[in-house]
Amino acid sequence: MSSEPRMEVEIAGVRFRNPVMTASGTFGSGMEYGRFIDLREIGAVTAKGVAIVPWEGNPAPRVAETASGMLNCIGLQNPGVETFLERDLPFLRESGTRVIVNVCGHEPDEYYGVVERLNGVPGIDMLEINVSCPNVKAGGLTLGTDPKMLEEITAGCRKRASQPVMIKLSPNVTDIRVMARACEAGGADAISLINTLMGMKIDTERQTFVLSNRTGGLSGPAIKPVAVRMVYEASRAVSIPVVGMGGIACAEDAVEFMLAGATAVAVGMANFVNPYVTIEIVEGIRNYLIRHHIDDVRELIGAVH
Amino acid sequence: MSVKERAYVLSQDMCAEGIFSLVLRVSFAGQVCPGQFVSLFTDDKSRLLPRPISVCGADADEGSIRLVYRVAGFGTEYFSRLQAEDAIEVMGPLGNGFPLELAEGKRVLLVGGGIGIPPMLSCAEALAYTAHEPVSVTCAAGYRSSDTYLLEELEAVSEVIVATDDGSLGTHGTVIDAVRENGVAADIIFACGPKPMLRAVKAFAAERGIPCFVSLEERMACGVGACLGCVAKTERPDPHSLVKNARVCADGPVFDAKEVDLT
Ligand SMILES: Cc1cc2nc3c(=O)[nH]c(=O)nc-3n(C[C@H](O)[C@H](O)[C@H](O)COP(=O)(O)OP(=O)(O)OC[C@H]3O[C@@H](n4cnc5c(N)ncnc54)[C@H](O)[C@@H]3O)c2cc1C
Ligand SMILES: Cc1cc2nc3c(=O)[nH]c(=O)nc-3n(C[C@H](O)[C@H](O)[C@H](O)COP(=O)(O)O)c2cc1C
Ligand code: FES
Numbered sequence: 001m002s003s004e005p006r007m008e009v010e011i012a013g014v015r016f017r018n019p020v021m022t023a024s025g026t027f028g029s030g031m032e033y034g035r036f037i038d039l040r041e042i043g044a045v046t047a048k049g050v051a052i053v054p055w056e057g058n059p060a061p062r063v064a065e066t067a068s069g070m071l072n073c074i075g076l077q078n079p080g081v082e083t084f085l086e087r088d089l090p091f092l093r094e095s096g097t098r099v100i101v102n103v104c105g106h107e108p109d110e111y112y113g114v115v116e117r118l119n120g121v122p123g124i125d126m127l128e129i130n131v132s133c134p135n136v137k138a139g140g141l142t143l144g145t146d147p148k149m150l151e152e153i154t155a156g157c158r159k160r161a162s163q164p165v166m167i168k169l170s171p172n173v174t175d176i177r178v179m180a181r182a183c184e185a186g187g188a189d190a191i192s193l194i195n196t197l198m199g200m201k202i203d204t205e206r207q208t209f210v211l212s213n214r215t216g217g218l219s220g221p222a223i224k225p226v227a228v229r230m231v232y233e234a235s236r237a238v239s240i241p242v243v244g245m246g247g248i249a250c251a252e253d254a255v256e257f258m259l260a261g262a263t264a265v266a267v268g269m270a271n272f273v274n275p276y277v278t279i280e281i282v283e284g285i286r287n288y289l290i291r292h293h294i295d296d297v298r299e300l301i302g303a304v305h
Numbered sequence: 306m307s308v309k310e311r312a313y314v315l316s317q318d319m320c321a322e323g324i325f326s327l328v329l330r331v332s333f334a335g336q337v338c339p340g341q342f343v344s345l346f347t348d349d350k351s352r353l354l355p356r357p358i359s360v361c362g363a364d365a366d367e368g369s370i371r372l373v374y375r376v377a378g379f380g381t382e383y384f385s386r387l388q389a390e391d392a393i394e395v396m397g398p399l400g401n402g403f404p405l406e407l408a409e410g411k412r413v414l415l416v417g418g419g420i421g422i423p424p425m426l427s428c429a430e431a432l433a434y435t436a437h438e439p440v441s442v443t444c445a446a447g448y449r450s451s452d453t454y455l456l457e458e459l460e461a462v463s464e465v466i467v468a469t470d471d472g473s474l475g476t477h478g479t480v481i482d483a484v485r486e487n488g489v490a491a492d493i494i495f496a497c498g499p500k501p502m503l504r505a506v507k508a509f510a511a512e513r514g515i516p517c518f519v520s521l522e523e524r525m526a527c528g529v530g531a532c533l534g535c536v537a538k539t540e541r542p543d544p545h546s547l548v549k550n551a552r553v554c555a556d557g558p559v560f561d562a563k564e565v566d567l568t
Binding site for chain 1: 306307308309346350351352353354355396523524525526527528529530531532533534535536537538545546547548549550555
């Protein structure tokens with residue numbers, strides 16, 4: 001065995017330096033955490049969801065702490081695809097990391113508009129289609145919870161994009177395997193999961209909802225066992241690669257997702273707790289491989305079944 | 306440049322009932338400006354989010370910052386039990402700080418309400434020690450009662466007028482009542498405190514045509530501008546998303562009062 005294990009993974013022909021990515025919406029467009037870490041050292045930056053026009057999002061309060069996690073109802077505030085392309089993408093390209101652009105919309109045509117605008121743009125390695133945001137009333141969640149709609153929107157995005165298309169799935173469904181298969185049938189190059197679990201918090205002193213939107217998406221270590229189970233189920237239901245996320249906070253968590261079937265992983269809320277966490281996870285996976293005499297990280301993928 | 310690091314406690318004292326003063330040794334003491342804040346973390350793995358606390362003072366020579374806070378829940382209660390030589394995770398410096406350069410040569414009114422007083426002390430000290438043009442500083446401090454904190458330190462560097470909710474000291478009423486009662490004249494106002502107080506300060510400044518800057522509070526997750534969790538409504542498109550929702554942690558916490566909606 002060579003002393004340095006191989007960390008590279010590949011999804012739909014795109015090679016990633018290592019399997020550790022950032023989860024959309026928790027890492028801005030890389031600028032903020034780029035002050036703490038060298039973005040080249042992680043597998044990819046997945047940018048905050050972008051829509052065809054700027055979205056205002058929900059009023060404050062938008063975040064609340066919960067046991068080993070948090071709720072959010074940001075409501076996909078974003079500056080729109082044009083500002084993303086003018087301001088954020090040049091920064092990301094300059095940083096030398098792989099770039100995944102997360103796409104959101106209220107209805108299929110809004111998604112297609114963004115995908116068409118991103119089509120062929122250099123420096124975008126992959127698109128992630130967010131059909132699963134629990135904080136947008138009109139679109140998002142319903143799209144991602146109906147297999148027919150899901151297949152249709154997957155095919156619609158696939159047809160319009162030069163880049164590989166990854167569909168981000170909601171955990172707020174009865175059977176994740178049905179959704180995963182619908183994406184595969186629609187031509188998805190990969191799927192990612194899980195987005196946040198729908199939750200609620202009530203302030204008992206004031207007898208009011210804590211979040212402006214009443215409900216919010218739960219993320220963080222609290223959701224990890226649910227996410228691992230869903231990654232396991234989804235990865236066994238399809239033959240396209242799966243990017244796993246939900247509560248990853250250390251290298252062992254990342255390894256757990258890969259053993260369950262993920263080809264790569266994404267780190268979300270943990271960035272808020274430790275801005276260096278992604279780099280530490282990369283290092284920790286390397287150490288894990290050395291400790292277990294594994295010379296290629298891909299050997300972990302789906303190894304427990 | 307902000308960092309997250311493990312910081313050692315140099316000292317901790319109680320300044321009034323439920324109000325604590327914590328001094329931490331940090332690597333970034335020399336970079337901190339009045340109005341900036343730090344994120345403090347507990348070591349309880351079920352309470353993961355940072356607690357934002359304003360910097361009340363920084364000593365670049367000693368490499369330390371001072372935080373003054375009120376026990377308000379789990380996190381602040383945890384911090385209050387820290388003793389010298391204990392360690393705590395801290396991230397900073399964060400946010401923009403007050404535009405003290407605009408105060409050069411001016412009559413400055415600092416308005417602090419309750420736990421908004423600590424950042425006003427750091428402004429008063431910075432203006433007293435580092436302004437190039439002479440400034441005259443008046444600080445209007447609003448307390449619940451005569452159980453005051455930081456008052457002597459404020460008096461050492463500024464004219465101080467006091468208002469208390471219960472009338473046990475100074476003006477019986479709000480800080481703005483105290484400002485009016487004392488006929489304070491000012492060319493610029495810096496303020497920090499509860500939202501109703503900030504609303505009153507904004508109205509007072511508008512009535513007199515005085516430039517006014519306020520420090521806002523909002524629930525935070527990342528504290529560095531990445532998550533869009535902590536927005537305040539603004540009059541003009543915000544610099545990040547261009548939708549009139551500025552990030553309190555990164556575009557603030559200090560805003561021109563005219564630019565933010567405090568309703
Ligand atoms: C920029 C900024 C500067 C601040 N400076 C100071 C200061 O100098 N001194 C001081 O005493 N307090 C300050 N606060 C308020 C302080 O952050 C809260 O009192 C503290 O977070 C409460 O935490 P807890 O765990 O004790 O309360 P809990 O109620 O147990 O906290 C639960 C969650 O809610 C959040 N939270 C609760 N109250 C607030 C609040 N008022 N603002 C923002 N988040 C809150 C906590 O951070 C935590 O995530 C500041 C807030 C902001 C936004
Ligand atoms: C504040 C916040 C904002 C998010 N915004 C987005 C988003 O814009 N698009 C998206 O697909 N997922 C978004 N997510 C979901 C995350 O990408 C991730 O799927 C989820 O948080 C689970 O991972 P975690 O537990 O590691 O945070 C957001 C999550 C958080 C906490
Ligand atoms: S707390 Fe994340 S943007 Fe302000």
